Amino acid sequence: MLRFVNESFLKVSNKELVHINIHISRNNLFFNKRIIRRVDNIIRVDIDRLSYYISGYRVNKLLSFVNFNKRIHTLRLEEMVTLTFTGISDNPNIVEEEERILKYWEDIDAFNLSNELSKNKKPYIFYDGPPFATGLPHYGHLLAGIIKDCVTRYFYQSNFYVERRFGWDCHGLPVEYEIEKENNINKREDILNMGIDVYNEKCRGIVLKYSKEWVATVQRIGRWIDFKNDYKTMDKSFMESVWWVFSELYKNNYIYKSFKVMPYSCKCNTPISNFELNLNYKDTPDPSIIISFILCSDFPKVKNVYNIQDDIQPLVQKYSVLYDCYMKSEKCDTSNEKHADEDIYSDHINVNKNNNKNNNSNNNNNNNTNCNDNNNINLNYNNNCYAQHCEVFAWTTTPWTLPSNLALCVNEHFIYLRVYHIESQRMFIFAECRLEWIMKELKWNVENIKIVNRFLGSELKELKYKPLFTNFYEKHNFKERAYKIIADDFVSDDAGTDWNGYFTNEVEELKDMYIKDADNVIKKKLKENNRLMSNNTIVHSYPFCWRSDTPLIYRAIPAWFVRVSNSTNKLVENNETTYWIPAHVKEKKFHNWIKDAKDWCISRNRYWGTPIPIWCDEKMETVICVESIKHLEELSGIKNINDLHRHYIDNIEIKNPKGDTYPKLKRIPEVFDCWFESGSMPYAKVHYPFSTETNDFHKIFPADFIAEGLDQTRGWFYTLLVISTLLFNKAPFKNLICNGLVLASDGKKMIAVRAENLKFQEKGVNEIVKSFILPYYHSFRFFSQEVTRYETTNKMQFLFNTDYIYKNDNIMDQWIFSSLQNDKYIIKYEFIELIEHMKDVILLGRNLREKRKTPNKKPLKSLTILHKNESFFKHFDRISNYIKEELNILNVEYSNDISCLNFSAIPNFKKLGVKLGYNIKNIQNKIKNMNAEDIKLFQQNKQIIIDNILLEQDDIIIQMNHNIQNDNTEAISNNYITILMDFTADQQLENMASAREICNHIQKIRKNLSLNQNSPVLMHIYIYDQTFKNHMLNENEYIKKCLRRNLNIIDLEKDVQNLTDKFFEEKITVNEKEVLVIFTNQ
Structure with a gap:
């Protein structure tokens, strides 16, 4: 059976082959051509072949047929103009269409053709940040790449020439780590045994291998980028420009070498920089132990801290029984001539000589110190021998650091307590703010402890203590120089190894043991010596190596630094000249990072990277910084240096300028941090200053646009700005788009190094097609149908006229063009605002329908919009029809009579929390208690002063509530309008x-x-x-x-x-x- 479906195909229920005879009545022509195709029992008319045979005609009417048994059926054709749009499918195959377009671009060499057509136009400068070529592109790379492609295409289409060179970050840990996994390399000795030359060539090989995969993937997503003219950080020309950048910083005294405690990756055998440290913090379980350090110094005569306000502190109130005696003593005598420990605890500690000996032998057999005889121990403050009973608490999550402990640190501004524990008859010192936590951790009862002193941390400075482990006690004069209390502000109130993280021979009992494996051995030793007060586990945020994903340690190591801390004001100033999307990343995250920037460690104890061009003697008395290949050839006498990697230049020596009798200068073993190389890409990708003249360079610097993910705020964005500021005192880019991170379906970040490339749900992709691509497609399909309707009705071709579009007065079209900020159209901000108001009204109306469970297909009589200002409704007549249609309302009315409303104020905690911090608690109730007059003044002046604090428009949210009692009328408000909907049925x-x-x-x-x-x-x-x-x-x-x-x-x-x-x-x-x-x- 044949039946009509639409104008482009017939549908059959059997499998017979159908021939179509084409009859054109006007010229009495007859065709019997097989111009159909059969797909899944669908007989489709080939419109293209029809137009070939019958130019100027189209299938306009298809008739149903009476005789269904005959194979010959008649189609009547009408004369008309050629249609602008044909064959627009209701259900497009997005993938097929995408591949067809990609093939078309390839056939015509579209990208290179576009560059050729625009080469004489004004340049728009774009820098492409070099990704690590250590695997297939990650979804984060693809997102950033699509953003870059959109912007650069836009400027090409806006009459600019846009050079789009792809770049590769070929050096550093990402590449080396992949090689080490492939070759089962676990220690630096394995690399040395293999040979640096073999190791480096393996690294070079993996870079070239994955670059081909990148090309295929990037081209598949439709991004236009130049791979043939790409740049690689391992190219000799690039590395030479990096040398020049370093030499310029060196000449201007921005480079120095220092021995510092650095975050260190045991797996990668190298220190990492302060910003790399922040790239991979993870919540991880670790030991949480409290240990006690026995004081050897006499406990000093401290100035007890007392303030009448202490009586109302939550901590004091909660543990008043502990503070009671101490407070009473201080209130009676604040001159410190009488001390709390003289009389208050005499009923608890009244120990005679014999008892004291027993206690020392039974309870504190590990507390032997260098103090004097302690036969008459009591709590009399003037008896300085009591120092042996003072122990200082310390908390750590890294027990493996304790064998090499050399000092304790306190915060001199914190208040500390000296507390006596009655049951164990031991005296402990710790920060007051940790009192409650310590009581829980050690399971102390309130009745068992008493506070003896309350004092500032500064009183503890320079006190000596007994080391937990004696491995270093007699070495390097540590006996005299170390094992004392120091003070620093980095102490907060919250919460020695080899290159590979293994203990060395200096700690005999832990020799050749990995640091984390040593934790239990160390805790056992502490327990035996009565120094382990608590042993628990904590889940806390801890830094991991951003590449190997292993825990970092802090290790004292020599390294080379860029002096950044002296130039933070310049960084901030240059950052202010740039435009970021979104702005808050620039103003908050990035600004806060650069204003407190620390000196940047740029050296790595690695192999595959650009070698640092420093040649020196063994004692660093003679140092030469090499700035180019030519410079090195002149100094060394070696010609034709074709590669700058370590295995090519490490053996090159330079004659000592002091004379032939002095030893020759050798290159230091370190290579550059790969972030230093990527931060040098504006100069190195054009081989500046060797192949690019200064005048030409400044035509392509700074960039007009760059884009990367949020994680680059402490990566590429930062290194670009630092190097550019120190070299030229200007920002390296003008505009920046910072995209968010691509998360897996479980909401966690997908990490490329863990091969998490497919942790997403396909229904999410389908949702994108449904909610983003198809609406655009169907908008086009709807447009094409309207064009076809116009052409078939008027028998004339549709001509697209952009001038008419910009001149039309349709409010929705004006809003679209204003929102797009098209430079050919005068932006009308009042229309943008008007449509936003319309959207708010529609959303509020839908909420009311949902509340009343009234479907949108049921019409309602009226909707009234309330606002206090009559001028607010200017131009609302132009959107009323859209409101009626969207909400299915017969009438829309406007009123500035707000007598049915009352207003209340609440704090905007998101804004005020940043502005006031902890003090928000003092003001939030006063905001909530604002009366009608206060609110009216605030709305008029857009500010108000409460408790001498200026509160502005965004600091307070004004809520509107109605007092309408009509059962058939529902009302709803947002922060500026109220709508009333009449649900009366008729x-x-x-x-x-x-x-x-x-x-x-x-x-x-x-x-x-x-x-x-x-x-x-x-x-x-x-x-x-x-x-x-x-x-x-x-x-x-x-x-x-x-x-x-x-x-x-x-x-x-x-x-x-x-x-x-x-x-x-x-x-x-x-x-x-x-x-x-x-x-x-x-």
Whole structure:
């Protein structure tokens, strides 16, 4: 059986081959051509072949046929102009279309052709940050790449020449780590045994291997980028420019060598920089132990801290029984002539000589110190021998550091307590703010402890203590220089190894043991010596190596630094000249980072990287910084240096300028941090200053645009700015887009080094197609249908006229162009604001419908918008029809009568939290208690002063509430408007609802039949109930408006039988009434 589906194909229910005869009545021509194709029982007319045979004609009407047994069927053609759009599918195959476009671009060499066409135009400078070529592109790379492609395409299409060179970050830990995994390299000795030359060439090989994969993937996503003219950080020209950058910094005294405690990766055998440290913090379980250090020094005569305000502190109130005696003593005598420890605890500690000896032998057999005889120990402060009973608490999550401990650190501004524990008869010192935590950790009862002294941390400075381990006690004069308390502000109130992280021979009992494996051995030793007070586990944030994903340690190591801390003001100033999207990343995250920037460690104890061009003697008395290959050839006498990697230049020696009798200078073993290389890319990618003249360079510097992910705020963005500021005192870019991170379906960051390349759900991809791509496609399809309707109706070609578009007065079109900020269109900000108001009204209206459980297909009588200012409603008449249509409302009214509203104020905690911090607690209730007059003044002046604090418009949220009592009226407000919706039901609204339901049924039928707006069909309904039929006849105009075409309401049932060319009919039920729907051919 054959039946009509639409103007471009026929549908068959059997599998017979169908021939189509084409008859053109005007010229009496007859064709019998096989110009159809068969796909899944669909017989499709080949419109292209039709146009080949019949120029100027199209299939406009397809007839249903009476004789279904014949294989010959007739199609009638009408003369008309060639259509602008043909074959726009209802269900496009996005993937096929994408691949077709990519193939077309390849065939015409579109990217290179575009560059050739624009080469004489004004340049738009773009820098592409070099990714690590250690694997397939990650989703984060693809997102940033798409953003870059969008912006650079836009400027190319805006009459600019945009050079788009791809770059590769070929050096450093990412590449080396991959090689070490492949070759089972676990220690630096393995690399040395292999040979640096072999190791480096393996690194070079993996870079070239993955670059090919990158090309395929980047081209597949449709990004236009120049791979043939790419730059690589391992190229000799690039490395030479990096040498020049370093030499310029060296000449200007920005480079120095120092021995510092640095974050260190045991797996990668190298220190890392301070900003790399922040790239990979993770929540991880670690030991949480409290240990006690026995004081050897006499406990000093401290100035007890007391303030009347202490009585109301939460800590003091909660543990008042501990503070009670101490407070009473201080209130009575604050001169410190009398001391709390003289009398207050005499009932607890009144120990005679014999008892004291017993206690020392039984309870504190490990507390032997260098103090004097302690026969008459009591809590008399003037008896300095009591020092042996003072122990200082310390907390750590890294027990493996304790064998090499050389000092304790306190914060001199914190308040510390000296507390006596009655049961163990031991005296402990710790920060007051940790009192509650310590009591929980050690399971102390309040009755068992008493506070002896309350003093500042500065009182503890220079006190000596007994070392936990004696491995270093007699070495390097540590006995005299170390094992004492120092003070520094880095102490907060919260929470020696070899290159590979293994203990050396100096700690005999832990020799050759990995640091984390030694934790339990160390804790056992502490417990035996009665120094382990608590042993628990904590989950805390700890830095991991950003590449090997192993825990970092802090290790004292010599390294080379760029002096950044002296130039933070310049960094901030140059950053202010740049434009960022989003702005808050620049103003908050990046600004806060650079204003406190630390000196940058740029040396790595590695192999595959650009060698640092420093040649020196063994004692660093003679140092030469080499700035170029030519410079090195002149100094060494070696010609034709073709590679600058370590295995090519490490053996090159330079004659000592002091004379032949002095030893020759050798290169230091370190290589550059790969971030230093990527930060040098504006200069190195053009081989500046060797192959690019200064005048030419400044035509391409700084960049007009760069883009990368959020993690580059402490990576590439930072290194670019630092080097550019120190070299030229200017920002290296003008505009920057910083995209967010691509997260897996579980909300966690996908890490490329863990090969997490496919942790997403396909339904998310389908949702993107559904919510983003298809709306654009169907908007185009709708446009093409309207063009076809115009052309078939008017028998004339549609001509696209951009001038007319910009001149039209349609409010929605004006809003679109204003929102796009098209430079050919005068931006009308009032329309942007107006449409935002309209969107707010529609959202509020939908919320009210949802609240009343009233579907949008049911019309409502009226909606009233309330605002205090009448001027607010200017131009609202231009959007009222859109509000009516979206909310299915008959009337929209406006009013500035707000007598039915009352107002209240609440703090904007998000803003005030940043502004006031802890002090927000003192002001939030006063904001909530603002009266109507206060709120009115605040709304007028957009500011108010409360408790001498200036609060501005964004600091306070004004809420509106209504007092309407009408059951048929619902109201809702946001922070500036209120809408009232009338839900009163009447017959007219019921009729309109029924008419709309009929329209919905018909539209679904049309969709199921694959009919579009231009399909040549007629639609009819027959309503069996006469009263209902009369109501629908009254709503015929409303139905016509919904369907955008006529609907024939048949009067008599016999007329249904007289309809010809019927090809579809179906009974539906609307408002419990039967309705027959009939479709016929036109």
